[in-house]
Amino acid sequence: MNIELSKFKIKQGKSDRVDAWMEVLNKHMKEVLLTLKDEKMYVETIFREKDEEDEYLYWYSIQGVGGALVEESHHEIDQIHLAFWEECIDPTWGCKDMDTQVVMIQEEMQEAIHVLDKK
Secondary structure (H helix, E strand, C coil), X not given: CEEEEEEEEECCCCHHHXXXXXXHHHHXXXXXXXXXXXXXXXXXXXXXXXXXXXXXXXXXXXXXXXXXXXXXXXXXXXXXXXXXXXXXXXXXXXEEECCCCCCCCCHHHHHHHHHHHCC
16 A cells, blocks of 8 residues: 655646646546546545645545556546646656655555455
């Protein structure tokens, strides 16, 4: 099981496009959940932060072992997602991965994830 929280900077002037991106993901949740299954992505949450000067997206995820890569997906929603990513995420800023300090997941959930990983 892999648990991550990562921070990405949004390119200047792309706030409206990020609004559209999040709307697409929310509107097509059925398709999104299908692709998450292929990735063994059990939880994926996107958070947004805005301050006076900049804007950021955070991805929190719990992913199983051996899932497919989103970049190799055949799902149309993933191609749309990656196109928005390319347009909106600032590659010069990089990715800021947070250091995990404590993981609090009920034992039943951990067992369910391990069972799913074996499939």
